[in-house]
Amino acid sequence: MTTLVLASQSPARLQTLRNAGIEPVVIVSGVDEDQLTDLAPAELALELARLKAGAVAPRPEVPGGALVLGCDSVLDLDGLALGKPGTPEEATRRWQAMRGRAGVLHTGHCLVDVATGRIAAATASTTVEFAEVTDEEIAAYVATGEPLHVAGAFTVDGLGGGFVTRIEGDHHNVVGVSLPLLRDLVRELGHEWPGLWAATR
Numbered sequence: 001m002t003t004l005v006l007a008s009q010s011p012a013r014l015q016t017l018r019n020a021g022i023e024p025v026v027i028v029s030g031v032d033e034d035q036l037t038d039l040a041p042a043e044l045a046l047e048l049a050r051l052k053a054g055a056v057a058p059r060p061e062v063p064g065g066a067l068v069l070g071c072d073s074v075l076d077l078d079g080l081a082l083g084k085p086g087t088p089e090e091a092t093r094r095w096q097a098m099r100g101r102a103g104v105l106h107t108g109h110c111l112v113d114v115a116t117g118r119i120a121a122a123t124a125s126t127t128v129e130f131a132e133v134t135d136e137e138i139a140a141y142v143a144t145g146e147p148l149h150v151a152g153a154f155t156v157d158g159l160g161g162g163f164v165t166r167i168e169g170d171h172h173n174v175v176g177v178s179l180p181l182l183r184d185l186v187r188e189l190g191h192e193w194p195g196l197w198a199a200t201r
Contacts, residue, residue, distance in 0.1 A: 008176075010071070013176040013177045021197035040081070042123050045108035045123055071108065072107065073108075074106050075154075076105075082153070099163075103130070111185040124173040127167070128164055129167075133163050141159060
């Protein structure tokens with residue numbers, strides 16, 4: 001039985017893990033996602049994941065023997081790293097650029113074994129194709145507030161789902177955590193995936 005600590009406040013990541021039978025302890029990292037610049041999108045996602053896991057792992061409230069997971073997602077469009085847009089104006093600009101096109105959603109994963117100090121980290125990348133949405137649809141979507149606080153200004157598991165026409169790769173990765181990659185990292189650190197399932201405790 002291994003406790004997973006999720007170093008993220010993302011409700012989508014939490015729900016994805018719960019759907020996979022894992023009940024993580026959530027400890028938000030508080031890492032400033034704007035502190036890293038001039039990195040390629042995939043590298044940026046991985047480095048932010050490392051920072052998040054590294055910020056949470058030493059905290060006294062982390063259960064002994066836990067695995068701490070840091071994640072960060074970035075959309076790569078034309079080589080530009082698009083994180084959370086933050087404002088309605090930026091979200092609108094993003095969608096005007098993205099519609100009818102494809103981008104690559106990179107999610108960095110960093111797993112820290114608190115007991116041993118060992119770290120396993122990797123990035124999962126999934127190609128996402130966007131519908132040719134209208135200006136009216138963009139305005140309506142932005143007005144909901146949903147795209148303002150998610151990487152790439154879209155969700156596939158929420159209101160934005162109707163605007164995603166195709167996904168090539170792990171769809172869980174687009175939600176924010178690649179379960180197959182996480183399983184690989186868990187095994188790399190000498191743990192077993194079924195040992196994370198809450199039902200086995």
